[in-house]
Amino acid sequence: xxxxxxxxxxxxxxxxxxxxxxxxxxxxxxxxxxxxxxxxxxxxxxxxxxxxxxxxxxxxxxxxxxxxxxxxxxxxxxxxxxxxxxxxxxxxxxxxxxxxxxxxxxxxxxxxxxxxxxxxxxxxxxxxxxxxxxxxxxxxxxxxxxxxxxxxxxxxxxxxxxxxxxxxxxxxxxxxxxxxxxxxxxxxxxxxxxxxxxxxxxxxxxxxxxxxxxxxxxxxxxxxxxxxxxxxxxxxxxxxxxxxxxxxxxxxxxxxxxxxxxxxxxxxxxxxxxxxx
Amino acid sequence: xxxxxxxxxxxxxxxxxxxxxxxxxxxxxxxxxxxxxxxxxxxxxxxxxxxxxxxxxxxxxxxxxxxxxxxxxxxxxxxxxxxxxxxxxxxxxxxxxxxxxxxxxxxxxxxxxxxxxxxxxxxxxxxxxxxxxxxxxxxxxxxxxxxxxxxxxxxxxxxxxxxxxxxxxxxxxxxxxxxxxxxxxxxxxxxxxxxxxxxxxxxxxxxxxxxxxxxxxxxxxxxxxxxxxxxxxxxxxxxxxxxxxxxxxxxxxxxxxxxxxxxxxxxxxxxxxxxxxxxxxxxxxxxxxxxxxxxxxxxxxxxxxxxxxxxxxxxx
Amino acid sequence: xxxxxxxxxxxxxxxxxxxxxxxxxxxxxxxxxxxxxxxxxxxxxxxxxxxxxxxxxxxxxxxxxxxxxxxxxxxxxxxxxxxxxxxxxxxxxxxxxxxxxxxxxxxxxxxxxxxxxxxxxxxxxxxxxxxxxxxxxxxxxxxxxxxxxxxxxxxxxxxxxxxxxxxxxxxxxxxxxxxxxxxxxxxxxxxxxxxxxxxxxxxxxxxxxxxxxxxxxxxxxxxxxxxxxxxxxxxxxxxxxxxxxxxxxxxxxxxxxxxxxxxxxxxxxxxxxxxxxxxxxxxxxxxxxxxxxxxxxxxxxxxxxxxxxxxxxxxxxxxxxxxxxxxxxxxxxxxxxxxx
Numbered sequence: 055x056x057x058x059x060x061x062x063x064x065x066x067x068x069x070x071x072x073x074x075x076x077x078x079x080x081x082x083x084x085x086x087x088x089x090x091x092x093x094x095x096x097x098x099x100x101x102x103x104x105x106x107x108x109x110x111x112x113x114x115x116x117x118x119x120x121x122x123x124x125x126x127x128x129x130x131x132x133x134x135x136x137x138x139x140x141x142x143x144x145x146x147x148x149x150x151x152x153x154x155x156x157x158x159x160x161x162x163x164x165x166x167x168x169x170x171x172x173x174x175x176x177x178x179x180x181x182x183x184x185x186x187x188x189x190x191x192x193x194x195x196x197x198x199x200x201x202x203x204x205x206x207x208x209x210x211x212x213x214x215x216x217x218x219x220x221x222x223x224x225x226x227x228x229x230x231x232x233x234x235x236x237x238x239x240x241x242x243x244x245x246x247x248x249x250x251x252x253x254x255x256x257x258x259x260x261x262x263x264x265x266x267x268x269x270x271x272x273x274x275x276x277x278x279x280x281x282x283x284x285x286x287x288x289x290x291x292x293x294x295x296x297x298x299x300x301x302x303x304x305x306x307x308x309x310x311x312x313x314x315x316x317x318x319x320x321x322x323x324x325x326x327x328x329x330x331x
Numbered sequence: 332x333x334x335x336x337x338x339x340x341x342x343x344x345x346x347x348x349x350x351x352x353x354x355x356x357x358x359x360x361x362x363x364x365x366x367x368x369x370x371x372x373x374x375x376x377x378x379x380x381x382x383x384x385x386x387x388x389x390x391x392x393x394x395x396x397x398x399x400x401x402x403x404x405x406x407x408x409x410x411x412x413x414x415x416x417x418x419x420x421x422x423x424x425x426x427x428x429x430x431x432x433x434x435x436x437x438x439x440x441x442x443x444x445x446x447x448x449x450x451x452x453x454x455x456x457x458x459x460x461x462x463x464x465x466x467x468x469x470x471x472x473x474x475x476x477x478x479x480x481x482x483x484x485x486x487x488x489x490x491x492x493x494x495x496x497x498x499x500x501x502x503x504x505x506x507x508x509x510x511x512x513x514x515x516x517x518x519x520x521x522x523x524x525x526x527x528x529x530x531x532x533x534x535x536x537x538x539x540x541x542x543x544x545x546x547x548x549x550x551x552x553x554x555x556x557x558x559x560x561x562x563x564x565x566x567x568x569x570x571x572x573x574x575x576x577x578x579x580x581x582x583x584x585x586x587x588x589x590x591x592x593x594x595x596x597x598x599x600x601x602x603x604x605x606x607x608x609x610x611x612x613x614x615x616x617x618x619x620x621x622x623x624x625x626x627x628x629x630x631x632x633x634x635x636x637x638x639x640x641x642x643x644x645x646x647x
Numbered sequence: 648x649x650x651x652x653x654x655x656x657x658x659x660x661x662x663x664x665x666x667x668x669x670x671x672x673x674x675x676x677x678x679x680x681x682x683x684x685x686x687x688x689x690x691x692x693x694x695x696x697x698x699x700x701x702x703x704x705x706x707x708x709x710x711x712x713x714x715x716x717x718x719x720x721x722x723x724x725x726x727x728x729x730x731x732x733x734x735x736x737x738x739x740x741x742x743x744x745x746x747x748x749x750x751x752x753x754x755x756x757x758x759x760x761x762x763x764x765x766x767x768x769x770x771x772x773x774x775x776x777x778x779x780x781x782x783x784x785x786x787x788x789x790x791x792x793x794x795x796x797x798x799x800x801x802x803x804x805x806x807x808x809x810x811x812x813x814x815x816x817x818x819x820x821x822x823x824x825x826x827x828x829x830x831x832x833x834x835x836x837x838x839x840x841x842x843x844x845x846x847x848x849x850x851x852x853x854x855x856x857x858x859x860x861x862x863x864x865x866x867x868x869x870x871x872x873x874x875x876x877x878x879x880x881x882x883x884x885x886x887x888x889x890x891x892x893x894x895x896x897x898x899x900x901x902x903x904x905x906x907x908x909x910x911x912x913x914x915x916x917x918x919x920x921x922x923x924x925x926x927x928x929x930x931x932x933x934x935x936x937x938x939x940x941x942x943x944x945x946x947x948x949x950x951x952x953x954x955x956x957x958x959x960x961x962x963x964x965x966x967x968x969x970x971x972x973x974x975x976x977x978x979x980x981x982x983x984x985x986x987x
Contacts, residue, residue, distance in 0.1 A: 075864070089545030147606040154599035155554050157547045157688065166616050171608035176616060199382070199524060201552035219607065250622065294484045363712045366704040374702065377744065388980060390973055404750070411657045411751055414824050424705040428970065430978040444746075459827035467821055475900035500823040504653055511652035519743050525744075539675075539687055540736075546691035547698070547736045554699040582705045583855030586717065590724060590856070591864055593696035597689035604688060611688070627976065631969035638962035 063088050063223055063254050064109055068118035071104055078104040080279040081118070086223075086256060089247045093265045094258040095290070096275030097301035103150065105275070106225045109256065110147040111138075141173050146221035150228040152208035156200035160210050161192060164200060169221040186218040206237035213244070223254040230264050242267045249280035260302060266291060276300050354495040354577045362572040363582065364562045371555050371562075378552070389433030391521035395625050396530035402632035404520045409636035413643040418498070419506040425635050428512045429628070433521050440520070444513045458505050460497035467494030525547055532621060542613040550596060554589055562587050648716075648805050649741065649756050650748025653807055656816045663808070664754030670731065677728035678867045686729070693725050694736035701741075707851055714846050716801075718760065719768030719794035720853045723786075724860075724867050725770035734761035753806055759801040768797025781865045791854030798849045799841050806830070806837035860889045 071079045078101045086092055086109075095103045107113045108120060111132050114144040120127040122141065132138045143270065149155045158164040165186055166218075169179040187193045190210050195203065199210040201290075203211065209229065239310045245268050249255050259265060265272055265287060276282030276299065283296040289294065297303045385392060391399055410422055430440050462469060469492035476490060522530070528545040532538055565581065573581070678686045700717035707713045722730035735757050743745040748756045770792075775789030810830030813823040826834070860867045 062356070109601065110606050112605060134608065138610070142608045144444065147603075149599070149603050149606075151599055154596055155603040155692075157546050157549060157600050159549060161525070163525055163615065166610075168603075168607035170616065172611070172615045173608075179616060197523065199549065199552075201556075202548060204380075215607065243627055316391065334687050358809065363704040363706050366712055367702055369701045371705070374745075375831070383743075390977055394902075407652065407658065407750060411652060411660075414818065425970075428974070432973050456827060459823070496820055496822040497827070500817075500827045503822070503824065503826065508651050510750055511751070514748055515652075515743060515746060542687050543691045543694065543732070543736050544690065545737060547694040549693050549739055550695035550727055551698050551740065552977035554695050555702070558699055558702060578706045579851060580855055582703050583852050584859045586700055586703055586715070586720070587856045587859040587863070588698055590720065591860070591867055593692040594689070595726065595866060597692035600688035600692065624976070627969045627972035631966055634962045634966035634969060638966055641962060 056122075061088050062086070062121075063123065065121040066118065069108065069115045069120060070117040071101075071113065071115050077279055079108070079115075080255075082275075082279075082281055083118075083274060084281065086254060087101065089177070089249070089252055089254055091245075091268055091270040092256045093269035093272050094256075094275060095260065095262075095265055095272055095300070095302060097277070100258065100275040100277065100300070101279045102172060103227050104273055106147065106227050106256070106258050110145055110225055111141060112147075120177075124274075134184075139172055144221055145218060145223045145225065146216035146219050147225045148209075148216050148227065148229060150210050150231060152205070152212045153200075155212045155215065159185070160197050160199055161194045161203075163239060164215045165212055165218045166202065168215055172219060177283065177304070182220070183216045186214045190214045190217075206233050209233060213241075217248075222252070224248060226255070226257045228259055229257060230259065230261055230262075255277070262291060262297075262302060274302070275302050281328055332510055363578050364565055368559060368562050368566075370433050370612060371559050375552070381520050382523065384433075384435055385523040385526075387434045389435070389521060390628050391429060391433040393624065394628055395619055395621050396522055396526045397533045397619055398629050399522065400527070400530045401517065401628050402636075403514050404494075405516045405630055406635045407511055407594065409640045410507060410514065413507075413639050414503065415646050416502055417508060418639050418643045418646070419503070419510055422510050422514065422635070422639055425505065426510060426517065429632075430513075430517055432516070432628075433572065434519055435517070438568065440513075443511055444516060454591065456501045460489075460493050460501045461495065462494045467496035469493070470495045470498060529615065529617060529619065532615060533617060538609075538613045546600070550593070550600075553596070554593065557589060557592060558585070559626045561588065648697060648760060649738070649748030650759075650808065651746070651753050652759060654749075654970045655752055655755060655812055656825050657751055659808060659812070659815075660753075660755055663758045667754050667757050667762065670758075671735065674728040674731040676909075678726075678732060689725065689734045690736065693721055693729060693733035696741075697730075697734045697737035700741060700880045701737075705848060707844055707848050714853045715794075715849050716764065716798060717761065717853070718765035718801075719772065719790060719797045719849075721794075722765040722769035723772055723790050723853075723857060727766045728771070730765040731762050734765060746805055754927040755805075758809075759804045761806060764797040764801040764823060766797075767800045768793035771796045781868050782861060786861060786868060787854040787858040790852040792856040794853035795846045797848035799838070800840035802837045802846070803834070806833040809833045809837075866958055877899055929945075 064084075066084050067080055069079055069082045070077075080159050082101075082105070094102050094105060104113070108115060109122070111122070111127050112121065114120075114127070123144065125137075127141075133140065151244050154158075156164055158167055162183060165183045166179050169182050170176075187196055189212065190215060192210055193209070195207060195288070198206065200211065224245075229241055229245075233241070242256070242264065245255050245257070249268075255268070257264070257268060269287050272283075272285060272287055273281065274283040274290060274296060282300050283290060283293060285293075294303070345417065368544065398448040406425075407423070413419055413422070427437065427441070431438060461473075468491070472490050474491040517529070525545070528541050531544070532541045562585075572578075648726055649794070678690070697717060700720075701714050704712035705715060707772035718730060718734050721733060725733065738748060738753065738756050738761055742750055747874040753866065753891055770793070772786075772789040775792055776785045787872070809826040810828065810833035812826040813829050816824040818824060826833075855867070
């Protein structure tokens with residue numbers, strides 16, 4: 055099922071999705087190029103997570119269409135075992151909630167889960183588990199149950215459990231939320247290494263620093279659950295109005311070195327500033 | 332959801348209300364929230380203890396988990412069938428030897444079992460040693476009621492006595508329960524949860540059921556963490572014990588929150604499993620193999636079970 | 648309410664295991680239809696809830712605290728059959744990790760707590776809540792009454808299972824081999840405390856929790872309301888069939904297995920019960936036909952006794968040898984790890 059030559063990994067046309075009466079995406083069209091590093095920027099509730107779940111074929115649009123590798127992604131299509139298997143081998147998803155993703159009894163079982171269920175030979179599974187644990191520096195945790203891991207370790211195991219599948223497209227939902235700076239640095243380097251190896255990396259985040267570090271292209275989702283803007287990191291990050299309207303920065307007076315001035319900055323960064331108003 | 336610039340803080344928030352930290356002289360009574368926290372802490376501590384012991388290099392730890400599970404189950408069944416006190420006592424001695432050979436701290440091991448047994452079994456069984464509840468041959472007469480004595484509608488026997496049958500029955504029940512609990516504790520203490528699940532799968536329990544068990548144990552830890560946070564947040568904001576009505580409402584809301592969280596989790600976990608290829612048929616790597624070194628402990632357990640059962644029949 | 652190992656005879660426990668197998672099978676099939684591939688994670692998360700809910704201490708009048716079981720509450724949210732499987736998983740983990748309830752007695756505990764309690768509780772809940780809207784007071788009321796009924800049903804069954812033990816299993820001198828109290832003692836003892844205190848607590852907390860969900864997250868109750876999404880219609884007939892099957896299975900399990908020990912004769916039962924169940928005399932004949940004096944169950948025959956004694960001493964001798972091996976291996980291991 056290796057359809058080489060196609061340049062588009064995903065193509066979305068006018069996608070709508072709502073949970074009961076709550077709209078999550080309202081008419082989104084976009085595409086993901088093979089091998090690109092795409093970051094989906096958006097504030098809480100802008101529909102980033104929903105978009106990733108749509109791309110991973112976990113939920114399906116109410117209206118509009120999604121094509122993956124040139125094939126239409128629907129519940130019926132993924133009901134076909136062969137197609138589901140090849141799709142899941144090509145697309146990996148790192149969830150925001152590591153606790154939901156780490157459901158196995160030990161780290162080793164967790165990393166083996168994907169390769170096993172996607173039909174790899176046991177010997178090959180064992181090799182991949184060993185290799186993945188090695189590159190992620192998780193060997194010493196192999197027999198530990200997931201609930202005794204720290205937040206950073208959990209995120210690494212979650213990533214390892216997806217990398218062991220060796221997917222060509224990697225979807226990540228808020229991968230740096232709640233992580234210490236060292237783990238964030240590790241993650242940034244790893245994602246860029248994977249992109250250099252030709253993988254397509256789609257990351258949803260509201261962390262502008264991360265976006266600057268790991269993106270070729272940014273796509274901004276607005277409050278209205280539609281596309282608010284798009285461009286290279288320098289273009290988008292310089293567009294203050296866009297970032298303000300999308301709630302990715304806030305703008306208010308504060309002090310630096312005793313002088314008061316205004317400039318936009320992100321929600322997550324801590325500048326140690328003090329509100330005055 | 333527009334980002335609002337924080338409006339000015341209310342005047343009272345600008346004041347510092349501290350004062351000193353002064354004792355009032357009245358002790359605060361431990362309430363339901365503290366008890367819940369104690370229970371959760373005990374549960375988590377117990378799980379940690381098991382994991383630590385399971386990692387040691389003892390006899391049972393190194394045994395093939397499938398064989399170990401079967402052997403301990405056979406012993407358990409024998410303990411339930413045996414009906415003579417000396418045989419049960421011998422079985423308990425065997426359990427202690429196995430625990431010792433598995434580097435289980437005997438004091439704590441016995442303590443865990445014997446704290447539980449008298450509390451539940453001992454207290455319940457205590458009245459049955461008297462002839463008030465079960466007739467029998469008197470062993471020790473405690474009190475003479477006289478003929479025809481009655482307590483309300485209740486006919487009393489002529490004398491209050493500890494009966495031979497009652498005492499024997501009580502001892503039998505207490506020892507039997509102690510042996511059974513010890514055997515189960517021994518299995519759990521010497522087997523990592525993931526390994527135990529692998530053994531259950533290898534023993535042909537339905538795979539989906541074992542998967543559910545493994546995940547249940549894992550998510551119990553998560554929900555226990557949630558319960559702890561909820562109660563700590565509660566305690567950090569309340570100084571006195573709340574009235575029982577209020578406390579019950581809080582408990583109900585807490586239970587509702589945990590239930591809600593569990594349902595959200597169930598859906599999220601499902602998505603995470605689907606995403607990695609799960610289609611309803613769980614698979615695992617199985618890496619168990621029998622070794623010659625498994626033979627002596629297995630033989631010890633199986634033969635002892637046979638000897639206990641057979642010996643018990645011989646005794647009549 | 649969790650019966651530990653040793654309180655009921657393996658025969659009783661076996662009968663209840665046999666009763667649970669069709670219940671689990673039926674629940675599994677129902678849930679497969681309703682939840683599709685979601686069932687394993689959803690049941691596991693629900694089972695984790697069923698475990699954790701018992702950790703909540705709730706004040707009861709009189710200054711102490713009790714805890715709730717939550718089976719009916721879970722059934723209201725996930726449906727009765729998913730609740731059966733979830734509570735089963737919770738009971739397994741309690742038995743393994745806390746010695747709360749036995750392993751051999753697991754069948755009995757599952758029958759009482761994981762099967763009868765949530766199913767009966769859910770049935771009463773649906774009876775009371777009917778087709779009322781999700782915001783109706785009938786939901787918390789029905790859940791409360793259902794929880795009360797469900798818990799007391801479980802308590803009654805527990806009392807019955809314990810109460811028949813001294814009647815069925817005692818030695819010649821009248822020493823009880825398992826639980827020593829008879830029905831006239833277990834039923835009042837269990838039921839008074841459950842009807843008056845524990846059941847009321849269960850009812851109050853369940854109904855408060857349902858009311859809380861109505862206010863904060865009515866979506867959780869969607870599955871319970873008929874005609875809404877995922878709302879599976881609750882049908883009475885399969886439940887009644889299952890219950891009828893249980894009623895047949897359980898006494899059969901009790902009676903069929905007991906005479907195998909040749910412990911008590913029809914006369915003994917006549918003395919205890921005042922009559923002999925008609926089917927039992929036949930069963931007794933059947934058993935003695937199948938197992939004519941196997942080995943040494945106190946038969947008093949010279950040869951079989953001698954053979955039995957030989958086998959037992961052989962087993963003992965081999966066990967002793969194995970014991971020595973285990974002890975030696977451990978000593979060597981300790982010493983070598985000490986040196987290294």
